[in-house]
Amino acid sequence: LDGPVHLAVDLGASSGRVIAGGLRDGKIHLTEIWRFENQPVRMQQDLLWNHLGLWQNITHGLRLAADRIANIPGANIESVGVDTWGVDFGLLDDRNQLVGPVRCYRDPRNQGQLQAALKKVSREEIFAETGLQFMEINTLYQLLAAAQAGDVGYRNATSLVMMADLFHWMLSGERTIEATNASTSQLLSPVNGTWSTKLLDAFNLPAAWFPPPTPAGTKIGVVQKSVAEVTGLHDVPVVVPATHDTASAVLSVPASEFAPARPDWCYISSGTWSLMGVELPEPKITPLCAELNFTNEGGVHGSTRLLKNIGGLWVFQQIRAALQRRGTAPSWAEMVEQAALAPAFSLLVNPDDGALLAPTDMIDEIGALAERTGQPVPTDNGVLFRAALEGLALRYRHTLGSLERLTESSISTIHIVGGGSLNELLCQMTADACNRTVVAGPVEATAIGNVVMQMIGTGHLHLIEEARELIRKSFPTKTYTPQNTHVWDEPAARFATL
Ligand code: LFR
Numbered sequence: 390l391d392g393p394v395h396l397a398v399d400l401g402a403s404s405g406r407v408i409a410g411g412l413r414d415g416k417i418h419l420t421e422i423w424r425f426e427n428q429p430v431r432m433q434q435d436l437l438w439n440h441l442g443l444w445q446n447i448t449h450g451l452r453l454a455a456d457r458i459a460n461i462p463g464a465n466i467e468s469v470g471v472d473t474w475g476v477d478f479g480l481l482d483d484r485n486q487l488v489g490p491v492r493c494y495r496d497p498r499n500q501g502q503l504q505a506a507l508k509k510v511s512r513e514e515i516f517a518e519t520g521l522q523f524m525e526i527n528t529l530y531q532l533l534a535a536a537q538a539g540d541v542g543y544r545n546a547t548s549l550v551m552m553a554d555l556f557h558w559m560l561s562g563e564r565t566i567e568a569t570n571a572s573t574s575q576l577l578s579p580v581n582g583t584w585s586t587k588l589l590d591a592f593n594l595p596a597a598w599f600p601p602p603t604p605a606g607t608k609i610g611v612v613q614k615s616v617a618e619v620t621g622l623h624d625v626p627v628v629v630p631a632t633h634d635t636a637s638a639v640l641s642v643p644a645s646e647f648a649p650a651r652p653d654w655c656y657i658s659s660g661t662w663s664l665m666g667v668e669l670p671e672p673k674i675t676p677l678c679a680e681l682n683f684t685n686e687g688g689v690h691g692s693t694r695l696l697k698n699i700g701g702l703w704v705f706q707q708i709r710a711a712l713q714r715r716g717t718a719p720s721w722a723e724m725v726e727q728a729a730l731a732p733a734f735s736l737l738v739n740p741d742d743g744a745l746l747a748p749t750d751m752i753d754e755i756g757a758l759a760e761r762t763g764q765p766v767p768t769d770n771g772v773l774f775r776a777a778l779e780g781l782a783l784r785y786r787h788t789l790g791s792l793e794r795l796t797e798s799s800i801s802t803i804h805i806v807g808g809g810s811l812n813e814l815l816c817q818m819t820a821d822a823c824n825r826t827v828v829a830g831p832v833e834a835t836a837i838g839n840v841v842m843q844m845i846g847t848g849h850l851h852l853i854e855e856a857r858e859l860i861r862k863s864f865p866t867k868t869y870t871p872q873n874t875h876v877w878d879e880p881a882a883r884f885a886t887l
Pocket residue numbers: 401402473474475476477494526573633634635660661662664698
């Protein structure tokens with residue numbers, strides 16, 4: 390790297406990274422500086438994030454980056470920004486302190502909150518206000534759980550910050566709520582980008598907690614002195630990217646058009662979750678959208694991410710965690726190999742089965758699911774691995790149909806970005822199950838989106854189309870052509886009845 394360098398802190402539900410990004414020979418170049426594990430922590434009944442451990446890793450990574458870049462002639466750190474998963478938040482009080490723990494969206498105490506909320510405000514009304522899919526993990530329902538529990542944080546808060554905003558606050562001292570992540574709360578109107586006073590009032594949420602959202606690409610301040618002393622990032626601007634990881638990932642889709650009204654491509658941002666959808670110029674708040682439970686999340690430059698959450702590689706990851714507890718830990722590559730050798734469609738698992746959201750042991754839970762759905766309980770690991778992947782491909786097939794109905798367009802290409810784009814078996818299964826061309830990559834979509842938005846925020850790039858052209862030029866993709874599509878018909882029909 391030489392010239393301007395942007396530091397992207399990219400936090401996912403299972404790992405975090407500090408990445409340095411910039412241009413080299415007219416292409417985007419990323420260097421991973423520091424990688425660390427992230428996992429929710431169970432404490433008594435609660436499932437929490439280790440936000441202090443994350444902060445320690447972030448500052449350590451930033452220090453390493455500052456030291457490394459200081460040694461490169463001509464290189465200069467121009468900005469830093471953080472992206473994370475959506476829906477989770479921290480609460481700050483009037484003494485500028487974080488009050489209470491930071492909870493994980495899989496916290497079991499959220500169970501029942503969605504149903505309780507719908508007794509107060511109808512489903513139709515919440516959807517009309519927010520355009521968001523109904524998931525118990527959404528910020529709104531977590532806040533209702535906090536209110537019900539009488540959380541000390543809830544009682545003493547003066548503002549709410551989403552997860553990435555929390556780290557931006559730690560970095561800069563500034564309290565902001567970035568717009569794309571705010572859009573995952575189910576409290577924001579996707580039409581005008583403002584908070585729904587109707588919902589805030591109905592659920593007794595103080596309007597003062599929710600300042601107007603900050604657009605991605607805004608410089609909110611500089612690294613504050615106490616942090617600069619630790620990291621070496623003196624006076625470095627903090628430029629918020631599209632802080633919702635999925636928004637950053639979608640920004641990196643190597644498509645040529647930005648937010649087409651009639652898209653012929655869709656994306657799957659493939660990681661712990663699979664987010665499948667299209668990028669549109671405007672939200673689609675229609676009865677069909679509500680019925681199909683799609684979401685209108687906020688994208689960059691006023692675009693809409695019309696998508697659906699699919700249970701993602703979570704099941705696959707948790708099968709591995711369960712095996713680890715049993716004393717064996719195959720590598721990801723070994724798991725994929727065994728999946729490829731296992732018989733096809735011998736067990737169908739819907740990754741969105743509620744029981745799989747946060748089970749104590751994924752293998753036991755899948756066994757119970759098999760019994761419940763009249764399928765043989767798997768005794769072979771390969772069958773388990775394969776079921777986790779086939780289940781995803783089958784969900785993609787179904788979701789693609791819904792997307793085409795919703796957008797009244799026909800989609801010819803599926804872009805898979807993120808970690809899951811490296812899983813060749815899953816990419817091929819997706820092409821086959823959906824009978825569409827799959828273009829896989831870039832793998833580092835989220836970090837790339839983060840860096841690119843910082844480039845826009847610092848004036849090095851201007852248009853999304855320009856950013857995408859640069860991304861297409863910089864990162865290779867791999868194309869998968871559908872084969873053996875018909876063998877998916879029978880399992881798809883069976884899957885629909887599960
Ligand atoms: C993906 C993601 C999804 C969001 C889920 C929970 O990492 O951000 O978009 O629905 O995590 O926050």
